[in-house]
Amino acid sequence: MSRPHRRATVHDIAAAAGVSRGTVSRVLNGGYVSAEARAAIEAAITEVGYVPNNAARALKMRRSQAVAFVALEPHSLFLDDPNIGSIMLGANAALSLADHQMVSLVVESARDTERVARYLSGGFVDGAIVVSARTRDPIIKVISELALPAAFVGHPPDLDQSIPFVGIDNAGSAQAITARLLAGGRRRIGMIAAALDRDSGIDRLAGFKAALGTAYDAELVADVPHYDYGSGVKGMRALLAAEPAIDGVFAASDAIAAGALEALREAGRSVPGDVGVVGFDDSTWAVRCQPQLSTVHQPAKQLGSCAAQLVLRQLRGEVLEPGGQLLPTPIVWRESA
Amino acid sequence: MSRPHRRATVHDIAAAAGVSRGTVSRVLNGGYVSAEARAAIEAAITEVGYVPNNAARALKMRRSQAVAFVALEPHSLFLDDPNIGSIMLGANAALSLADHQMVSLVVESARDTERVARYLSGGFVDGAIVVSARTRDPIIKVISELALPAAFVGHPPDLDQSIPFVGIDNAGSAQAITARLLAGGRRRIGMIAAALDRDSGIDRLAGFKAALGTAYDAELVADVPHYDYGSGVKGMRALLAAEPAIDGVFAASDAIAAGALEALREAGRSVPGDVGVVGFDDSTWAVRCQPQLSTVHQPAKQLGSCAAQLVLRQLRGEVLEPGGQLLPTPIVWRESA
DNA sequence: TACGAATGTGTGAACGTGCACACAGTAGGA
DNA sequence: TCCTACTGTGTGCACGTTCACACATTCGTA
The missing domain is CATH 3.40.50.2300 (Response regulator)
Known part of the structure; x- marks a missing residue:
């Protein structure tokens, strides 16, 4: 046998305390119990080392908590x-x-x-x-x-x-932060869009479009599969290749933005001097980056x-x-x- | 009632297929069953939409898988x-x-x-x-x-x-990477030690000491509570204050090493030119950093x-x-x- | 006195499984 | 023919719990 001794059950408590299972159950779950019975049962519980069996309880109660x-x-x-x-x-x-x-x-x-x-x-x-x-x-x-x-x-x-x-309102948030980027005087704003097979990715792109209105240029959207750092590096390189005069970037996540910063550094662009970068999530990435990211706070x-x-x-x-x-x-x- | 209909059980299957519960059980768990009974039961299973109740099975089998x-x-x-x-x-x-x-x-x-x-x-x-x-x-x-x-x-x-x-052999690994730092010609090597209330933290410090031998200087150990980025920044600042001529650092984690890089940049030191930095974990931090970290790979x-x-x-x-x-x-x- | 309410306790059933056992039918060999 | 082995099926019990019910005692009051 791997288990040396059977686990104690309500029956064992009842036997040790000299009462019935029902009374034990009442001590555990509430009900009319005399003070002496309660004391005897509680003593018995610690004595035999009882722990309730949730599997049995779940079966009976249809509730597993x-x-x-x-x-x-x-x-x-x-x-x-x-x-x-x-x-x-x-x-x-x-x-x-x-x-x-x-x-x-x-x-x-x-x-x-x-x-x-x-x-x-x-x-x-x-x-x-x-x-x-x-x-x-x-x-x-x-x-x-x-x-x-x-x-x-x-x-x-x-x-x-x-x-x-x-x-969260992905579209609205994306639109708001893009608008703020515009209000800061940026003219050629691109986006690194990710996860376009999910609602979050689709909506962030939609918000970006909405903010730019007629100024929207599909050339300035880099489409990457994931919300990660590596995708950010690649996405930013693609944007720089497509439009060397780019001066603003909305990254679909902070990790992507961090990757974008890396690609910009590698290309010799200063942030926020030459290019303004904003992210999404307000994750730990945002404050780790140099410079720290402006971003959309997500109340995770x-x-x-x-x-x-x-x-x-x-x-x-x-x-x-x-x-x-x-x-x-x-x-x-x-x-x- | 929140639940519109009771969930189907083996009894329901048995009734629908015109056999007994035992036979249903044998279809589910293996045993002698005639082909026709098996077919009838399998049809009944999909018909009533049966899903086994693991709570009951766990109770009976004393195994929850x-x-x-x-x-x-x-x-x-x-x-x-x-x-x-x-x-x-x-x-x-x-x-x-x-x-x-x-x-x-x-x-x-x-x-x-x-x-x-x-x-x-x-x-x-x-x-x-x-x-x-x-x-x-x-x-x-x-x-x-x-x-x-x-x-x-x-x-x-x-x-x-x-x-x-x-x-993992925290002490041995720490000793090995510190030795490598020494072999690279570094003279004044410090450590940012963390989590000294845990085995991992204690052992990494012990390995560091062992590698340095008589060259070990307690002044060159910064003690921080956690394995995180912020601790790395603070720890490195402390080390720079204690020994401006420091030329090597073993950080107890990659996150700490990343923080150390930040503090070194802030202090105008080049890495690896002025100071060599090594980390621990080989986590995603290691490749995100600029420059990428030399570190101990942990087979997580x-x-x-x-x-x-x-x-x-x-x-x-x-x-x-x-x-x-x-x-x-x-x-x-x-x-x- | 007697009756209902409140308090305290024991017993049986059920939750849905799996397994041991009993039983039935068939086939093969002595 | 009888005994055994094999295949196939049904029934009862147990896992550990909770709940409904039955029963016992005490007390206040009509």
Whole structure:
């Protein structure tokens, strides 16, 4: 045997304290119990070293007191995107306050998708927070079929409309910071756009276009796949090649902006002297850079806690109106533009 | 009612297919079943939309097919330390291959500690991988009392000896890279030491001392609390103040080294011309810096998968010899020294 | 006195599984 | 013919918990 001794159960407590299981249960969950019975049971609990079996409780109660945090793009998430960590911590804090356990599940491959789907359907969690969902992800289908209480952070346009979301106004924020760049006197403004297969990428580009209006020039948009540093370097090189007279850049993320700074340094351009650069996220990148980035602050922690609230409210039985909410994104103006 | 319809169970399948629960169970888990019964049951499964209830299975089997990944220091972990993400992905991949689910639990506060302890003891997981454990963490006590199969990544010196670990030779690696710095002709070498309340911090400092031997000068060690960028900036400033003629620095992490580069730039020193800088981790920081960092490569992904293997082997019933294993840490020589 | 309410306790059933066991039918060999 | 082996199926029980119910005692009051 690998386990030396069976774990103690309510039966063991009952036997040790000389009462019935029912009374033990009442001590644990509240109810009418005499002072002496309570004392005897509590003594017995510490004596036998009882820990409740959540699997049994979950089975009976149909409640596990746990909520899944499903990260659908682990590589970029953990390695490049500093937001995801803050979103997790925000969600964890909110769930913790409501006495729920957050369990985060990482989906890397198709194999993972299937296993996570099984896990979600298996009664181990009462709800799910989904970040970085792509259009038509199989996990989403599973969630809506199970009618599992859920919430998204961000929202691909054709997402299941019955599931609420919390996000930011990517288009509006992009438009606002581009406008500020324009107001600073920049004339030839380019953008390094990324992740155009996701709502965030699409909307940031749309906001950029809207701000420039008739001055918009498709030549001045570099399209890169990811929100990371390396993409920023490449994107900026492409922009410099396309328009040597460029004097402003809106990068779709801070990591990209940091890469752009590198490419500009390599090309001998000064920032903000020759070129003004602005980013998006207000992540740790923003203050690490030289010069520090002007950027759009993304309330990552709050996104996490709001998503958690959306799930918790459903668990309390509230029926939420479909749709979502957008959190404000103040512009943080530093030195890079 | 929040749930419109009860979830389908084996009973429902049995009723729909006109067989007994036992036969359904045999279809699901293997056994003697006639072809026609199997076909009828499989049809019934898709018809009623059956998903197995893992909570019930876990209760009966005393196996949840899930392993916890417990992160004890979320703030520094997710925001500053890029290793943790890779460790997670490595563990996830290994567990996934063995058809186990990884659930990661974040411990932020004392409140979290208690809740996570309950979760671990509750039968939702079969084992645990613990990263960034500090001496005397209450979670460790819980794990060893439960005799929960576990493994550590890293190992505080006074840790429970019965729990295996996987780590790196911090002292040896630190000694090796410091020696290389010496071999490059540097004379006045300092160190920015961090996290001296943890094994990793202590051992890296010890390795540094060992490499310098009699040339070691306690004046040339700046002691900072965390492995982050800001600490690097402050630590380097302190070293420059203590010894303006400093010509080499071993930073206890890449993030610290990046901060040190910043402080050196601010002080007008060239790298590697005036001062050679080396880091530790070979994280994404190393290649982002200007100049790119010479550093110690830490096999983060492999650490995660090894820890997962240690847990999986215990779950298979193997009895592991106590102690741990250390993974090799090649030195990566780039431009900063 | 008697009756209802409040307090305290024990018992049985159920949550959804998987497994041991019992049982039935068929086939093959002594 | 009978015994054994193999295939296929149904039933009861257990995992550890909570809840509904039944029952017991005490007390206040009509």
